[in-house]
Amino acid sequence: MKIVVCIKQVPDTKGGVKFNPDGTLDRAAMMTIMNPDDKAGLEAALRLKDQYGAEVTVITMGLPKAEDVLREAMAMGADKGILVTDRVLGGADTWATSQTLAGAIRNLDYDLIITGRQAIDGDTAQVGPQISEHLGIPVISYAQKIEIDGDSVIVERQYDDRYHVLKAKMPCLITALAELNEPRYMTPGGIFDACDAEITVWGRANLVDVEDSNLGLKGSPTQIAKASDKVRKGAGEKVNLDVTESVDYIVGKLKDRHVI
């Protein structure tokens, strides 16, 4: 079985957020981690590899430094890493990103594609399903459990108050939730091997069946009007009152603001 896992290097929320003048994220200037949903997707792929035997290829689109996230995935147990990087791909929204990844994946043999549900930077949850659409394969999103049954997958799709059990013929695409599993740690030996491993680097020229008009900032229908970091809240108001006075004070404030 061949599994492709799409992963994304995202800003570490512990570090500060920085923006380019055009409103897109300045990824080069931020601390980064592997997107949590993607990490769960990778773990799901590695468990399928442990259970059934599989070749796991991780792929990411990003700046050259996104290579780090591929090496991390390989140190966890992925077999191959592909970095899709090119200046013309910069500033991509979900549409242009999914076009790029689909164009890259067309070069590969696969039975299963796993993506995270959504990335913690954009929070759109669109890229996975869009890739499946471009490739013309079924998608099962929000997977909380994945099993292989012959040439099909059986997936529990999470809903608010229930889950659906769906079966799809492979090849297909699954989007994973961070709750799907507890991702394994890298191993020290895995790190050493991953650092010595060759990472395949692809650019625009390697993308198959993709129009230039669908790539990069120019190919992105989303236009960012304004972006800002979380606005810091003021220090608030401090008062020293006894219990009864405190209750009256708070109730008074809530009434003033027509909350109650």
Next chain:
Amino acid sequence: MDFTLSKKHEMARTLFKEFAEKEVKPLAIEVDETEEFPRATVEKMAKAGFMGIPIPKEYGGQGCDVLTYVMCVEELAKVCGTTAVIVSAHTSLCCDPILTYGTEEQKQKYLPDLASGRKIGAFGLTEPGAGTDAQGQQTKAVLDGDEWVLNGSKIFITNGKEADVYVIFAITGMVEKRGKMAKEISAFIVEKGTPGFSFGTKEKKMGIRGSSTYELIFTDCRIPKENMLGQQGKGFGIAMHTLDGGRIGIAAQALGIGEGALERTIAYVKERKQFGRAIGAFQNTQFQIADMATKAQAAQFLVYKAALTKDQYTKDHKTSYNVEAAMAKLYAAEMAMEVTTKAVQLHGGYGYTREYEVERMMRDAKITEIYEGTSEVQRMVISGSLLK
């Protein structure tokens, strides 16, 4: 000369740090309070490959270098001295001598289980009458047919009751040395469960309280002849050489304890207010922190240098690392003691309570000046090499 870590080592540190923060730190107070061996953590470390970092892949290890192993012990020690010494004693004192002195059969038999963490290792040299004077051994091994029969006891054994494989030293005869009769010491691999091998009392310790420190008792304990490690009569050299490596592990543990106490102190002095100011704003605090950080950094250089020298030895057995290991352990242990003591002082009354972890760190630090060669022994090794 370059002080920057390679990409591999940077990634390895990220891994160890994340593991230590998530899996080890939350249990550190409990491990100390209950004095229970953190078995579940050891299983997690085994899964992540931490129990066989410098062991070659052909024997089921991670195939990494000594520096990577040292960074693992360091990061673990920053949050829990007990967990750090479990890895150190297992790797340096059991896996390493089997790798260095074992026959191919012994390596194939023992290392894959040890390096994967399915089994835990320990080392038994110290006896009630033989601490720094390791020649004072009383435990005897007598060959009877195809078996060695062990009688005697070992004390203060780290991983004592929790281990599965033990490297044990015993007298196998008397030999003439410079006109005098001297004890001939040999090394053996002993497995848990061997009839005649039992456990004595558990030590109640000041620090590293979860590390399972036991007495090992051998009463007509028969082990197969092929379990002798190295040549007959070479045991003393094996013990000393093994301890040279072990000292680098303990130096890393001491380094981590000191660094951990420093990190907590920096956070505390920024927060704690007295006389309307954070205590970090007082020059006394600033100078103490500066001294602590400088010594911790110096210790790190010595420890990493010792690790790199041992790596050189792995490639070329002509290189020796005993002096580097002694300097690293001497300095790192004394730094750990000093830094943790200052950390408690800077925490004031809170630092004396068990709620604030610097109290535990100060207790944990003390043993690093004692085990695997006291600071005095390290000074003997260092000066001995200079005054030959």
